[in-house]
Amino acid sequence: MVIGTYGGGKTHFLYSIREKAWGYNYISSYISLSPKETPFHKLELVYKAIVANLMYPQTPAELLSGYDRGIEAVIKTWYSQKYQELSAKLSDDAIRKELNSYASSLDSYESTSFRNAVKEAFLCLAEKKENDFTLILQWLKGENSQKNFLNNLGIFEEIDKSTAFRMIRSLIQWIREIGYSGLIMLMDEAEQTSSMTRKEKDTLLSNLRELIDACGHANVKNTMFFYAVPDESFLDGQTQIYVALRQRISGVFDTEINPRGVKIDLEKIPVEAVDMLAEIGRKLARIYEIAYNTPFKSDALEESIGNIANAAYEKKFEIGYKRLFVKSVINAFDILRSSEKLVSIERAREVVDANMH
Structure with a gap:
């Protein structure tokens, strides 16, 4: 669990x-995660978000040119890599037979329907059945599809709150089998439970506990979940579910003292805050200089960054000072570019104050 203010x-x-x-x-x-679109107490919607945002390893150049995302992209890349592997040594007829044999030899997953879906999607690409591929992808994405068509392929389950966890575990099993090391799940900004009903909050906590407990089982090996929240207030309560969760996430991660800890507090990382901000500022300055073709005078730049860093850190109890610093230091670069005068501590405080509104 990652803890950090907005x-x-x-x-x-x-x-x-x-x-x-x-x-x-x-x-x-x-x-x-958001209360309306992806609430953690509705796992079927969480599953949909997970498969919609799957990303295989991509280079910075690929990310800048437009990256591939989603289970459809993963399946197409899986098929393309397998086809290229076989085409180097087999004839067209032999390739088709080998692709069929390979897809049929996939391991058993916790959900047979999920296994059949990825198998048939793979074969649709091999046989150029675009319409069938689209229908299968609709099911894999958690959307409605033609039930009779799916049943003929051995896809009988629906993806709902009763099957969502099983589908997530099956997704993990499939990802490992097709050649990746595993899955890293990054869940950002857990919904504020104050606006939730008691039933929704209990379901959220139950789902979170089940997720934590599942991490100790073999069917989710090579998987890591990061759950980022602004604070731990959603764990305030005296019933058994609250106690059980607090016990499970009480350990604070530390590379030397407690490497098995599960909690990372971004406000307590072992670095000097102002020095960290200044280092971020220097990196942003290099990008700014390239973007605007404007070399800064090093002395003025260094002092200006330091002043903005100190002014932003002074607001640490009022607002997320890291984001405030980034916004403010860009304004400082604008001032340096136009006037070539350093940003004094007084001017830095004015810039920071302006960015708080």
């Missing part, structure tokens, strides 16, 4: 985890 760097932290995961050949899925 503007405290949760999303950036999750994106950094995604980049690290790609370096080890993990598929990732970043989803933004």
Whole structure:
């Protein structure tokens, strides 16, 4: 569980985890949880968000040119890689037979319907059955599709609140089988439970506990879940479900003392806050200089960044100071570019104050 105030760097932290995961050949899925579109107490909607945001490892150039995302992209890449592997050594007829044999030899997953769906989607690509592929993808995405058509393919289950966890576990099993290291799930900004009914909140907590408990089972191995929240207030309660959850997430992650801890508080990372902001500012300055073809004078730049960092940190008890710093330091660069004068501490405080509204 990742804890950080709004503007405290949760999303950036999750994106950094995604980049690290790609370096080890993990598929990732970043989803933004919201009370209306993706509430955690409705797992069937969470499943839909997960498969819609699956991303296999991609280079920075690929991300800038328009990245592939979603289970459809993963299936097409899976098929393309397998086809290229076989086409280097087999004739067209032999390729078709081998593709059919390969798809039929997929392991058993917790959901037979999910297994049959990814198998048949793969074969539809091999046989160029675009309409059938689309219908199967609708089911895999948690959308309504033609029931009779699906039943003929051995796809009998519906993706609803009773099957969503099973589908997520089957998704993980499939991802491992097709050559990836596993799945990294990044869930950002848990919904504020104050606006939820008691039943919805109990369901959310129950789902979270089930998710945590599932991490100890073999059918979700090579998988890591990051659940980013602004605070721990949603765990305030005296019933058994609250106690059980607090026990499960009480350990704070520390690489030396407690590497098995499950809680990361972004406000308590072992770095000097102002120094960290200044380092971020220097990196942003290099990007700004390239974007505007404007080299800064190093002394004025360094002092201006330091003043903005201190002014933003002074607001740490009022607002997410990291986001405030980023907004303010860009304004400072604008001032430096237009006037070439350093941003004094007084001017820095004015810039920061203006960005708080």
